[in-house]
Amino acid sequence: MRIGLLHPGQMGVSIGLSLLASDHEVGWVSEGRSADSRNRAKQFEAFAVLDDMAVWADGIISICPPDAAIAQAQAVYSTAFDGLYVDANAIASSSAKKISEIFGAGAYVDGGVIGPPALSAGTTRLYLSGQHAVRVAGWFTQGFLQAIALPASDHANSMVAASSLKMAYAAHSKGSSALLLAVNALAANSGVSEALKAEWDISQPGLNQISQATAKATSPKAWRFAGEMLEISETFKAQGLSGDFHQGAADIFASMANLKDQPSADLDQVISEILGSECPGG
């Protein structure tokens, strides 16, 4: 098959490599993309503009910043593309529903990726939902990415179950990271950092080390996590639950945005960013 990738970012390129390993042709669109994307996409077939790739592709996978997902879908819909459109972004189930309405249930498959870019076996799963989920999972016969079609159900969310699953997963994994960093900032600003560390060593062994590791793991990507937390907040609200927790998590990650694409920061640097000043305890 001929499958278009919009776009070959860190995750997108790893999806493309699994498609190549599965004997498909993979295309991408160079217009508007950075040198980084161009370098990552060297092994794929380049198209100058979206219209050209749209008439070539049997399927398109959208894997871009979550806040661009709906505009990306609208751009594809305005072309002559008539294959299956897969949105694999970390977006609220309400956003996924909007995209399914653009293409119609017969031409849309919802996706959600859990795990890092798929560069080794067993790390990364692409969950899929919708009436053609099994068909899209069948695109991935080789390579490191594991594609899993979720069973259809009579739940109102069945069509966008993959996005709902991704939101639920990241609500815990990234939400608890934001909580832990916020707690460290609170303790630092209240002058009780050392006392909290000592108490954690007694009653929550490992939490000090987890705090350090969380600062390092999240600091370069926090700017992107902020948008994802807002998608999660919307997902909670759509189910009649409070979205405030993840609105708060978005605020914490947004306050770390200056650390974007820098070498991993340590906990004191992250606390300084969150507090907006030098860390009092640092």
Ligand SMILES: NC(=O)c1ccc[n+]([C@@H]2O[C@H](COP(=O)([O-])OP(=O)(O)OC[C@H]3O[C@@H](n4cnc5c(N)ncnc54)[C@H](OP(=O)(O)O)[C@@H]3O)[C@@H](O)[C@H]2O)c1
């Ligand atoms: N990375 C992970 O570990 C991970 C894990 C699970 C899920 N995901 C999801 O995968 C998706 C992509 O993440 P990523 O890590 O691959 O991000 P990334 O490395 O930042 O790549 C994003 C790609 O989208 C392009 N892009 C930038 N702005 C755009 C816009 N306004 N419209 C359309 N495309 C745009 C970028 O192109 P240029 O930079 O060339 O402009 C780049 O090729 C996100 O939805 C993310 O939540 C990522």
